[in-house]
Amino acid sequence: MPGQTVLEIDGVRFTINGAPTYAGRTYRDWPIEGLLMNVRAVQATFDDINPETRGQWAYPDTGVWDPERNLSEFLAVLPEWREAGLLAFTVNFQGGSPEGYSRTQPWENSGFAPDGTLRPDFLARLTRVLDRADELGMVVIVGLFYQGQDERLLDEEAVKRAVSNATVWLLDGGWQNVIIEIANECDVPNYEHPIIGFDRCHELVELAQSHTKDGRRLPVSTSYRGGAIPSDKVLRVEPGA
Secondary structure (H helix, E strand, O other): OOOOOOEEEEOOEEEEOOEEOOOOOEEOOEEOOOOOOEEEOHHHHOOOOOOOOHHHHOOOOOOOOOHHHHHHHHHHHHHHHHHOOOOEEEEEOOOOOOOOOOOOOOOOOOOEOOOOOEOHHHHHHHHHHHHHHHHHOOEEEEEEEOOOOHHHOOOHHHHHHHHHHHHHHHHHHOOOOEEEEEEOOOOOOOOOOHHHOOOOHHHHHHHHHOOOEOOEOOOEEOOOOOOOOOOHHHHHHOOOO
16 A cells, blocks of 8 residues: 655755655765765656657667557666665656757647547556555656646646646555655646746645545646746745745
């Protein structure tokens, strides 16, 4: 059953199962106790449902794309990451660019249908990621939106529905090793829906925070580009701000 790995925030420190992360550790004389360093692994759950682009991800040895192989190989390496000291990683309902950076992103890799409902195939893959991380004592930062895919959602109501559906699903799953990240780099000016962007992202943070189960709610935040300063609106609604 999920829930054996419990993430909490104690003041400005992250704790896992009651103990601060990297207890007593320093890096170049800087204390790192209580930090949650992580790896961006947003392609762990990748699939492309666009038949026109799906073939470009084919494995060289088979000539076909296989999301199950992609996921299984990721899960197989997770214990090595944990053994090396990694405590957290990120995934995303809308992934990221499989090319690294892309001017156009015609593929469709989204856990959300256009109306904001959740796609079962994606949820099945994400469930396996969350369960394995829970078993290994790792935290998963679950992003919701990515600037190359948010246009797949029909309108603002679909965006809100996606936030609520994903948050409720995560709560119902019983995982306590999860942080919700509303958007990857919300200050990038490429989001089609303004509510996801810099000026209004706090509305979605509050929406996710509004959902509870048995008195518990998930920690919720968003991310920004390197060197950016979070908006005052987001800081006011985040825990510990």
